Amino acid sequence: MLNTKDIMETINMIQEENLDIRTITMGISLLDCIDPDADAACRKIYNKIMSKAGRLVQVGEEIEKEYGIPIINKRISVTPIAIISAASGNPIKYAHALEQAAADCGVNFIGGYSALVQKGFAPGDEALIRSIPQALAETDHVCSSVNIGSTKAGINLDACKLMGEVVRQTAEATQDRNCIGAAKLVVFCNAPEDNPFMAGAFHGVGEADCIINVGVSGPGVVRAALAKAKGASISEVADIIKKTAFKITRMGQLVGTVAGKRLGVPFGIVDLSLAPTPAVGDSVAHILEEIGLEQCGTHGTTAALALLNDAVKKGGVMASSRVGGLSGAFIPVTEDAGMIDAARSGSLRLEKLEAMTAVCSVGLDMIVIPGDTPATTISAIIADEAAIGMVNSKTTAVRVIPAIGVKAGEELDFGGLLGYGPVMEINPKSAADFINRGGQIPAPMQSLKN
Amino acid sequence: MGILAKVSQVCAQYDANIIDVNQTVMDDMFCMVMLAVIDKLKTDLDQFRGVLETLAAENGLQIHVMHQDVFTTMHHV
Numbered sequence: 001m002l003n004t005k006d007i008m009e010t011i012n013m014i015q016e017e018n019l020d021i022r023t024i025t026m027g028i029s030l031l032d033c034i035d036p037d038a039d040a041a042c043r044k045i046y047n048k049i050m051s052k053a054g055r056l057v058q059v060g061e062e063i064e065k066e067y068g069i070p071i072i073n074k075r076i077s078v079t080p081i082a083i084i085s086a087a088s089g090n091p092i093k094y095a096h097a098l099e100q101a102a103a104d105c106g107v108n109f110i111g112g113y114s115a116l117v118q119k120g121f122a123p124g125d126e127a128l129i130r131s132i133p134q135a136l137a138e139t140d141h142v143c144s145s146v147n148i149g150s151t152k153a154g155i156n157l158d159a160c161k162l163m164g165e166v167v168r169q170t171a172e173a174t175q176d177r178n179c180i181g182a183a184k185l186v187v188f189c190n191a192p193e194d195n196p197f198m199a200g201a202f203h204g205v206g207e208a209d210c211i212i213n214v215g216v217s218g219p220g221v222v223r224a225a226l227a228k229a230k231g232a233s234i235s236e237v238a239d240i241i242k243k244t245a246f247k248i249t250r251m252g253q254l255v256g257t258v259a260g261k262r263l264g265v266p267f268g269i270v271d272l273s274l275a276p277t278p279a280v281g282d283s284v285a286h287i288l289e290e291i292g293l294e295q296c297g298t299h300g301t302t303a304a305l306a307l308l309n310d311a312v313k314k315g316g317v318m319a320s321s322r323v324g325g326l327s328g329a330f331i332p333v334t335e336d337a338g339m340i341d342a343a344r345s346g347s348l349r350l351e352k353l354e355a356m357t358a359v360c361s362v363g364l365d366m367i368v369i370p371g372d373t374p375a376t377t378i379s380a381i382i383a384d385e386a387a388i389g390m391v392n393s394k395t396t397a398v399r400v401i402p403a404i405g406v407k408a409g410e411e412l413d414f415g416g417l418l419g420y421g422p423v424m425e426i427n428p429k430s431a432a433d434f435i436n437r438g439g440q441i442p443a444p445m446q447s448l449k450n
Numbered sequence: 451m452g453i454l455a456k457v458s459q460v461c462a463q464y465d466a467n468i469i470d471v472n473q474t475v476m477d478d479m480f481c482m483v484m485l486a487v488i489d490k491l492k493t494d495l496d497q498f499r500g501v502l503e504t505l506a507a508e509n510g511l512q513i514h515v516m517h518q519d520v521f522t523t524m525h526h527v
Contacts, residue, residue, distance in 0.1 A: 002483070002485075002518070002521050002522065002525070003525070004472055004474050004476065004481055004483050005476070006521060006524070006525040007483055007521050008476060008481060010516075010520060010521055010524050010525075011514050011516070015514075065495065065496045065499075066495055066496075066517055067516065067517045067519065067520050068514065068515070068516040068517065068520065069520060247524045247525070250523045250524045251520070251523070251524060253523065254519060254520065254523040318527075319527075
């Protein structure tokens, strides 16, 4: 028989502490949709997505009702479109096909308008990258990502330069909608192929035809558990986080298994992540503050985040049979109430965020930068972040939003889960000569690790 | 009529077979955990939940209708 205390704990986590499944994401391979005729390829893509994911939202809602666990997002990721569109050109048509399929399936987002160029541009890659601003301006659901570096390949500096321009152009193209296009565009180093989280989700070519990946959430649950342990030693803090992460991840494992079974699709992975939302009580920054920081961003933040990130993984790995994706604590500034406050007060700055990305799961995420930031400076921000990922053999990413036409001191508000936030200061000195050199930053040594 | 009787009555009405009941006081709150088999439930789970939630609202209670798997998965490996 179940223990009443355990039952009450679970109910409390869901009702009071915002425990939810952040996303169930269906990964769909489009490799069998390649066609030299773009219209024919788009028809095949639409039909395949509808046949695989047509019931995704319905099944997600059924599971929510039956098990009483909120599932916030239902999403789709597909094979990087640059690979699929290479044979025909005209990638914009593919963006519209994805948009149509996403809208008809009823999912929140579809990811995979992507290219992998860490070691150079293959046919189709550059055309797709250059079409990103238009694609994201003309669609609502499509998300885009570009992998410009890896530990094995080094960093493609030409791609860094191009992506700085593309991020700016994407913000400009959606200036009338709070520059939201740039919030749906991620630049990666070491991009994972099974990530269920947007905007960076795509379905890697090494994946099966169709899978279900699950992203869990629950910063509020971790914070509530720590709030009961005032004065505990840091080892006890790590243990509490591990135990809590275990329980959160078990929910993800349950939902993924059930969803896979009902959709007739293999269960892929659980992404062991603490994903915040702008809602009060759902903040990663507040966990760090609960650990003992006056405000996120102050000295000690990197150490506290390193502990949190590691404990989440240790607890989660035990709880799930298959783990993957980004797995760790997310620090998206505009999506986290505590980070927003810290950025507003000046406690959290870009340099500190960069240090934090060295010890947590993603990178410079959802950061609003001044609208007059030159493209070469955005490229340099991307290069810095990619270098952290490349050298430390981890995923890093950049999702910055140049606030075109917004004055310093003002804020951008994207609405919903994407949140809102102040324009953050950047270093005004130029890195243009560095970026304009072009070429490839060589892959790092894998020994002599100091 | 007591809480147990009221909830049991709804369960009986919809053929939810109660196989275990546990009552305790936690943090000054009366907590009742009822384990019911819903194989022969006369309606779907969502509607059954709705009926119990209405009962809860009318009596100043909170009733959560959740699948047992949620608790066993979270607390047992």
